[in-house]
Amino acid sequence: MRVSSPSTLLLGVVFFCIAAALTAVSLSTGPTWLGVGLDAASADGPVVVARVDTDGPAARAGVRVGDRLVAAAGIPLTGQSLDDDDSQATQALSDAAMRRHDAMAEALKVRPVRLTVQSPGGPVRMVTLEDRPRPLSTLGVEFWANLSFGLIAALICGWVWALRPRELATQLFALTGLSMLAFTFGWAVHASLELAMDAAVLEPVLWLNMGGAVAYGGAMIAFFLSYPRRVTRLPLMLLAPVCVGIWAALPLLPGNPSLDSLGQGVTVIEMALIVVAIGVQAFASRKDPAAMAATRWLGLSVILGAGAFIVSVAAPASLGRGSLIDPRFALGFFVIIYIGMAVGLRRHKLFELDQWAFRILFYLGAGAALLILDAVLLAVLRYSPEASLGAALLVVAFAYLPFRDVLWRRTVARRTMKDHEMFAAVAQVALTHEAGARDAAWRDLLARVYEPLEIAAAPPGTDLARAAIVGEGVAMSLPPAAGAPALLLRFPARGRGLFGTAQLQLADQLASLLGQIEEGRDAYARGVVEERLRIARDLHDDVGARLLSGLHRKELSQTHEAMRGAIGDLRAIVSGLSGHELPLDDVLADLRHETAERLAAAGLTLDWPPPEDDAPGPAAPYRVYKNLTSTCREVISNAIRHAHAQRVAVTVHQSRERLDMIISDDGVGMPREPGGRRSGLANLQRRLGEIGGEVEFPDVAQGTVVRLSVPLNLGPAT
C-alpha cells in the first residue's frame, strides 16, 4: 500500500477538520432562527424565554426575557416540547419526542413565523418574526467550545497518525480523536438548538454524539491494550465498532431502553475498562523503563482528564446533585488528555516520533497562519485578495518564521551548550596533556552536554565503534575516547528526558571531533620527535664527523678548517634548513654571493652571469644543497690557494631534472700525476656521488675546468 507523505496526510486531516466545522455551522444555522433561548421548569410546565439574542428576530418583535412562549407557528408548547434526548425511559418514547420535533420544525418553515407570547402579568399576544439568517455569534459559547474541543483532539491525533499512518497504535489513537470529534460535534450542534430541528438532521446528530462517546471508550481501551506494548493479538481495531454495535443493538432488549440512557451506561463501563487496560499495560511494560514512562504519562493524562470529568460532572449528576462546573464545558477535560499526549511526544518520545514531528507541525503552522491571516485581512480590512495575500505572506515571513524558530529551539533543539563553546571544550579535552586529567575533562564535558544522572564505564559487550542508544533511550553508550574507556550515560537531562537521535548524532560528532583534534595533536607530537631525531642525526653525521676529522688532522690550519666546516653545518642544522626542500634559485644565489665575496677578498674576479629573471625554479632537497655547496666551496678554495688564478668563471645549466655547473679558472692547472692535489678531487667525487652526481675534469690547455652534474630529484634519503 502506498502511503502519502506526512505533510499530505496532515493536510488531509486539516481539511477534514475544516469540513467538519463548516458542516456543524451549516447544520446549526439551518433551522428557522427565532433568536431566543428557552427553558422549562418541568415537562408539563410553561416554556419561558431565558435569553433573547440582541437584535435577533424575537428581540425586534418585542419579546423579552421572562415572557412565556405559549405557542410557535400555532403549535402549543409545554416543557415536553423541549425534551429531545434527555431522560426518555424507552427508545419508543424517544422516537415519539423526535416526531414532535420534526412536526415543529416543519411548522416553523412556514413564513412568516408567528409566536404566541405572554409577558408576566400581560395579555397573550401574537408576534411576527422577521425572516433573517442566523449570525454565527448567536450559536453560543457551548457550540463553539465543544466544537473546538473536538477539533483540537482530532488535529492532535491526526498529526500523530499522519507521521506513522501504518501503525496500529497511531491508528487507534487517531480513532479516539475521530470519536471525540463525532461526540463533540453532536454535542455542539445540539447545543445550538433553539426550539426544533428536522428529525432527519437531529437524529443523526444525537446518534453521533452518543455513538462517538461509546466509540471513544472502545478506542481508548484498544489503544491502551496496544501501546506502548501490544498486550493481545486480538483485532483491537474492531473493538470500537463492536462497542458501538452492541450499544446500537441494545434497544432490542426487553423494556426497549433508549439509546441515550444506554449510552451513558456503556460509557461509564468503558471508563472503568480504560483504567483496567492502563493497569494491564503498566503490568506488561513494567520491565521496560521507556514503555513504563510512556504508559505512566499517557495513563495519567487519561485518568486525570476523564477522572476530572467524572468527578466534576458525571458523578454529581448520578448522585442527583448539581455538577461542580458548568457541564456544558465539561468536555474540555478530554482535551487535557490530548494536550498531555502532545507534550508527552516531546518528553517521552511517544510513538518514537522525534524532532521531525515538530518540524512538520511548524511548517504546516506557517501554512495555516498564512491562510488564516489572509482570511482575516480579507474579511476585516477588506483588502483586495492580492493585497491581502501579499500582506499575509509578509507577516508570516517576518513574524511567524522567527516565532517558529524560537518554538523550535524551545521545544526540540534545546542544547545545554552553544556550538562554539562545545568546540572549545572538545579542543580543551583533546589538548589536555595528562591522560588522567583528559579522561576527567571528557567526562566533565559529557556531564555538561547531556546532564546525565550517572556516567559509568560501559559494561562488556558494548558497541565500541559508535555511540548507541541503550534501553529505549534511558542510556547511551559512547565508544572509548580521550583515554577514557567506553562510557555509559544514564538518565539524561537530569533524569527528565531520554536519549534520542539528536543526542546520538551529537555524541558521534563530539567523538569524531575529539578524534580529529587528538590526531592533529599526535601528528604534531610526532613531528616534534622527528625533528629532534633529525637534529640528533645531523649533529652526529655532520658536525661529529667534521670535529673528528679536525681532531685527527696534523696541521693546525686543517683543524681550523674542519672546525669552521663543523660550525657551518651547525648553522644549517640550527636554522632548520636541513631536511627541507629549498628553492634552487635561492641556493644558487647564496652560493654565488658567497663565492663572489670570497674571490673578491682574495683579489680574484668572478665571472658568473647573474640569473636573468625571477621565475621560480625547481626546489632542491637539502642534501643537494649541502653537497653542491660544499663541493663548490672546495673547488673555489682550490682555485684561490693552489691554482694561482686571476679569474674564475662559473656557468650554470639547469633543467628540471639536472643541474650542471662548470667552474673554470685561468690558473696553473692540475698536476697530471696522482696524489697531492688530485687526492682532494676524490673527496669531491665521493661527496657528489652521495647524491648521485658526477664530477669531471676535462683536459684543457690552460687552467682547470671542473664540471659538476647533480640530479635534482632524489630518491629516499640513504
Place this chain on the structure above:
Amino acid sequence: MSVSPPATALVLEDQDETRLHLLVALGLAFPGIDARGARTLREARALLDPPAARPWTPDLALVDLVLPDGSGIDLLRQISDRPGDTRAVVVTIYADDGHLFDAIAAGACGYLLKDMGADDLVRYLHRLEEGETPLSPAIARRMLGYFRDQPRVPDTLEPLAALTPRETEVLRLIGRGLRSGEAAKVMGVAEQTVAGYVKAIYRKLNICSRAEAALEAARRGLV
C-alpha cells in the same frame, strides 16, 4: 656615520676566548682604539650607563646575540634608542637570516661571524667602518617579503616605512646573488649609491619594527 676610524668600542661577548679574539681584531683594525669588553648584558649596561658618571657612548659596539642573562637584541634596541652615534654590529655564530633579521630590525648596522679568522675580521671591520653595510641574499629576500607583506601602518609612518622602487630593486638583485658592486653596475649607479640604499633599507626596517612595537603596545593597551 663617522668616516674617521672609531676611537672607542664596546665588545659584548660571553666567551672569554672569542671576546679576546674580537678585542685583538679591533686593535689590529683600528690601532689605538679604546675597546672595552663585557661578558653579560648587565656588565654592558653598567659600562654604557655607569652609576655615578656620565653615560658612555662608544663609536662601535660588537654585540653577541645569545648571552647568559638575555638576548643581545635588547641591548641593540637600547643602543639605537640612546642619543649619540653608536654603530652597533652583531657578532654571531648563527648567521641565519632569522637571527640577523631581528638584529637589523633592532638597529644593528652590520654583522660579523665569530668563526672568521683574524684577518677576515679586520677586513670586515674596515669595510663596515668605510660605510659598507653587509647584506646577504637570504636577508635581502627576507626583507623584500617583509616590506611586501607589511600591513598598512598609520599615515604618519608611511613615507618612512615604504621602500622606494630603487631600494626594492637593490634587494631583488642582491637576493638573486649579486654583490652590491654588481648590483650597482646592473642599475647603472655608483656602488656608493647602492650602499646608501642598503643603509636606508636597514633604517626603514628598524623604523618599521619600532612602529610595529608601538602599534602592538597600543593594541594591548600598554601605552
